[in-house]
Every structure is written in C-alpha cells, then in structure tokens.
Amino acid sequence: MSTETIHKPRAAFHGTADSETVLECRDVSRTFLVGKGLFSEKKTLKAVQNVSLKVRRGEVVAVVGESGCGKTTLAKMLLGLLQPSSGNIFIEGNPITDVTIRQIARRVQPVFQDPYSSLNPRKTLESIISLPLKVHDIGDRESRQKRVEEILAMVELPKRLIHSYPSQLSGGQRQRVAIARALVMKPEILVCDEPTSALDVSVQAHILNLLQDLRDELNLTYVFISHNLAVVEHLADTVAVMYLGRLIEYGPKEDIFRNPKHPYTKALLDSFLTPDPTKDVPEIALGRGFPNPLDPPTGCAFHPRCASVMDMCSKVRPEQTEVDGIKLECHLYPQPSKAQAAE
Ligand code: SF4
Secondary structure (H helix, E strand, O other): OOOOOOOOOOOOOOOOOOOOEEEEEEEEEEEEEEOOOOOOOOEEEEEEEEEEEEEEOOOEEEEEOOOOOOHHHHHHHHOOOOOOOEEEEEEOOEEHHHOOHHHHHHHEEEEOOOHHHHOOOOOOHHHHHHHHHHHOOOOOHHHHHHHHHHHHHHOOOOHHHHHOOHHHOOHHHHHHHHHHHHHOOOOOEEEEEOOOOOOOHHHHHHHHHHHHHHHHHHOOEEEEEEOOHHHHHHHOOEEEEEEOOEEEEEEEHHHHHHOOOOHHHHHHHHOOOOOOOOOOOOOOOOOOOOOOOOOOOOOOOOHHHOOOOOHHHHOOOOOEEEEOOEEEEOOOOOOOOHHHHHO
16 A cells, blocks of 8 residues: 555656746647458548647636547547557646556546446446556545545535435436545546537536636636536637537637637538537538548648638648637638748
8 A cells, every 4th residue: 555645745747848837749640540340441540630739727728619629639639548640648748648548548538428428327436536546656545535525515416325326316416426526636637528519408507617616716727518508608618610620710719709700610600509509510501411431532621611601721731820819710811921831
C-alpha cells in the first residue's frame, strides 16, 4: 500500500505552455483503416483532420457537429485512449506522448454518454467511485471511503446510497455516480461526451446545473462534446464546430450564436429549435444527408449540402482563415496568403 493519501498534492507536470492553457491540440489528425474481409480493399477513414485548438483553465469548450463528424474520436485522443496519427496533444504544456496513461488520468477524466453501460452493475457505489483511487494506489480503505462520502455529497447524492448498486438508481443518479467517479482523482479537466443525451429531458437540466456548479466550485475545465446546441448555449464559453473531421468554425460562443459565419454553423443553428432535444441534429436546412466519411466530397466537404456553394468549392479545400476573432474554413471569407497559411 502506498503511503500517499488522497489529500497529497498531485505530482507536478513541468510544462512550458502559458499557465492559462491546460489542453492544446496542434494539427491533430487521426485515421483508421477500414475494411470488411480478408479480400476486400481497406479504405482510410480520416476521422479527425488537422485540428488545432487551445483550452484555457476554467473554460468550457463545446465541440459540436453531427454524428460521425469526429468529435468522439477527438475526445478519445484528449483522454489518451487513442494516439493521434499525426500532430500532438499537450496537457499543461507536456506532449501527451511523453506522459503515461496514469498521469493523464490524474488530470483528465471522462464522463460518458451512457451511465447505464459505463457503470459495473455488480459493484456498489463505494466500489465504483473508489476504483480509480485503488488503481492509483492512493489511500487506505478508510480514507477512500471518506473520499467517496465527500464526493457523493458533492454530486448531491445521499450518503446512504454508498452500498447501493447501479440498478437501484435512476438514470440521473447513475450519471451523478459517473461524475463522482470522474472527480474522485481531483482532475483539472473533464472530457464530457454527450453526458446528458441518454437522460430524460426533465433530468438533463439538473445534471447540467450540477456540472456548472462543480466547475465554479472546483475551477474545472470542460471539453464538452455535444450535438445539442441548447446544451451548448447553456454551458459553453467557446464553440468548436466539426464537419467530417475538420474544425470548420471555432470561436467565442456569444459571437458564434449571435452571428454564425460558416454556412454549416448557420444551418445547425437554424435547426436548433428542435422539438425534441434528445434527437440528433435534424436534417432541416441541411438538404442532403451527411456524406459517407469513407468517400468524402472533394474540395470543401460541405459543398453538396451548402446553400452558398460556388464553383470553386467542389475543387479547392478552403484553408483556415480568421475573421473577427473566429477561425473558419470557407471560401466566402478571405483565404490566407501562402505565408499566413504556413505560420
Ligand atoms: Fe459553402 Fe463553399 Fe463555404 Fe464550403 S467553402 S461552406 S461549399 S461556401
């Protein structure tokens, strides 16, 4: 048993990034080889392409887009569960490739979409929530139980549930347990992948309010993966819109919600007032359906669905440019010069 207690400060990282940036993606791509059988030709799926973004301490960055846009692959890379094919991810200035998965887990923790499948049905809440402490050999049984009780109070679950099983809880209570398990290691960053989409609408607001309160109390940083723009509007500081693996618009939430620039973001916001927020992004305003990621359109991948498409859009992929502090990939806006693009 380690002599380390749960109150011991975390081992220091020795990053060189500015202290405000806790997480950074630099030109990150991830590809997969996809093929059915021994004799069928394998194809390359470009799940994430050249994504660069910075997450500052205490910030909520929402990554939005339709199913298949690459947001979950990006989340897995931020958690160290997948390696980028190229580019790099930095946690407090440290390349993720230089730190172990255990070190990453002390700073970055996940909250997944489905609390039904992410909790072991044969374990009690005490066992589920204290497992990360056990894995990291932190504390003894007594101190771990005390920490579990503290965390249960933090996520507003009664202490008497400590010996209950997930099957005895409601969906909202299970998601609170998943959040408790993520917080038990005192991480700085939570990567939340659609954390409310499996819950009843009536419960979603409670979980969102809890995440907001925890962020304020613990100065947490969130990367929030969501297709639900109502949720994003409620929680995010910064919005990153993804389409077929690319970051196509990225900037402050107020600016993007008030004055979206990219035609895809405009279409997403047009479909925002969906009658059922648990449904995926509806097709209205987007015309043709989401393209096959294994056979993406040429040029700007959004061109078959774009209301503002021009001749060049199917031939030339737009470079990232910046307009009024918003990063964009669209030919409607001045494209960067070669020197700017190379920066
Ligand atoms: Fe539409 Fe062309 Fe802009 Fe793509 S580059 S979003 S097709 S206008």
